[in-house]
Amino acid sequence: MMPSLGAPISALAPLVLDAVPQRTSNAPKGSKESNSSAVPAASSTRGAKLFERDCARCHGANGDGNSQIRGTLHPQPLDLASFQISNAYALQVLHNGVPGSDMPAWHVSPEKDLRDEAAYTSHLAKPVVLSEQDRYAPPDALVEAGKRVYDAHCERCHGMSGNGDGPDARKYRPRPASFAGMRPSFEGAQHVIQNGVAGTAMPSWPLLTPPEIQAVTFYVRTFYNDGTASRSSTAATSARTGAQP
Numbered sequence: 310m311m312p313s314l315g316a317p318i319s320a321l322a323p324l325v326l327d328a329v330p331q332r333t334s335n336a337p338k339g340s341k342e343s344n345s346s347a348v349p350a351a352s353s354t355r356g357a358k359l360f361e362r363d364c365a366r367c368h369g370a371n372g373d374g375n376s377q378i379r380g381t382l383h384p385q386p387l388d389l390a391s392f393q394i395s396n397a398y399a400l401q402v403l404h405n406g407v408p409g410s411d412m413p414a415w416h417v418s419p420e421k422d423l424r425d426e427a428a429y430t431s432h433l434a435k436p437v438v439l440s441e442q443d444r445y446a447p448p449d450a451l452v453e454a455g456k457r458v459y460d461a462h463c464e465r466c467h468g469m470s471g472n473g474d475g476p477d478a479r480k481y482r483p484r485p486a487s488f489a490g491m492r493p494s495f496e497g498a499q500h501v502i503q504n505g506v507a508g509t510a511m512p513s514w515p516l517l518t519p520p521e522i523q524a525v526t527f528y529v530r531t532f533y534n535d536g537t538a539s540r541s542s543t544a545a546t547s548a549r550t551g552a553q554p
């Protein structure tokens with residue numbers, strides 16, 4: 310049985326959501342929205358140039374994954390702007406790559422370049438807005454219902470704390486995503502949940518209803534902690550099959 314959303318709203322569940330996703334700023338790319346560690350304009354311009362040099366051929370000029378070689382990549386990169394990617398996580402991905410995917414580790418690049426590229430990447434996120442009318446229930450009810458969906462269907466891969474370290478995680482490469490360093494937007498999550506990620510263990514979920522997808526997205530978004538915990542760091546100790554540049 311699919312968990313249903315009909316449950317009564319509970320008064321518990323302190324919201325870990327960094328507010329109801331209500332980022333109203335239309336700040337241009339490369340400018341800072343809500344974090345305190347603002348990146349000086351100069352280095353984000355530098356980051357943009359480096360992104361164009363090193364990343365655009367696979368990720369597309371604006372990071373949306375629409376590059377010419379997209380079809381040849383394993384897996385096809387998701388739209389980076391549909392995730393809030395923490396600076397620390399992006400840097401960690403650049404150091405280690407994503408083993409088992411075509412995302413390479415950048416061992417030869419100077420650390421300064423990687424830092425600017427990571428900062429640039431963490432600024433690509435599109436503002437996430439979900440109006441009250443688009444919500445199926447109040448946020449705390451969604452988080453609670455989302456936890457039930459998650460525990461039933463997602464935990465075995467993505468892990469109890471969303472770090473990508475569930476009991477089945479080790480079977481798969483690339484490893485299940487960690488939500489600690491990458492927080493999906495509602496649109497981005499919906500796309501992935503409905504379609505899966507071809508060429509990876511991430512399946513599509515045709516039986517989840519739109520309210521369940523929204524609920525599990527609310528829940529998954531609570532795992533984001535701006536930190537470095539990641540699938541790559543657990544994977545880095547075992548076989549590394551990621552391509553090197």
Ligand code: HEC
Nearest residue numbers: 363364367382383384386399402407410411412426430483
């Ligand atoms: C050779 C192609 C290629 C290049 C060059 C490349 N990437 Fe990637 N990247 C990928 C692929 C493929 C994925 C998808 C990996 C996955 O979903 O398992 C990815 C995923 C990512 C992710 C998400 C990681 C995750 O855990 O899902 C980030 C962040 C990223 N790339 C940043 C960059 C940056 C910044 C650069 C430039 C320094 C770059 N990439 C260059 C192919 C590339």
Ligand code: HEC
Nearest residue numbers: 462463466483484485486491493498501506509510511525
């Ligand atoms: C069999 C293992 C498995 C199960 C079960 C699973 N996933 Fe995944 N998931 C993965 C893998 C592997 C990836 C990484 C795909 C890639 O490399 O691009 C992933 C990626 C994702 C992503 C995109 C990456 C990100 O950082 O946000 C989302 C969102 C996601 N999963 C949500 C879910 C949800 C919600 C469920 C439960 C309904 C679920 N997954 C169940 C294996 C799984």
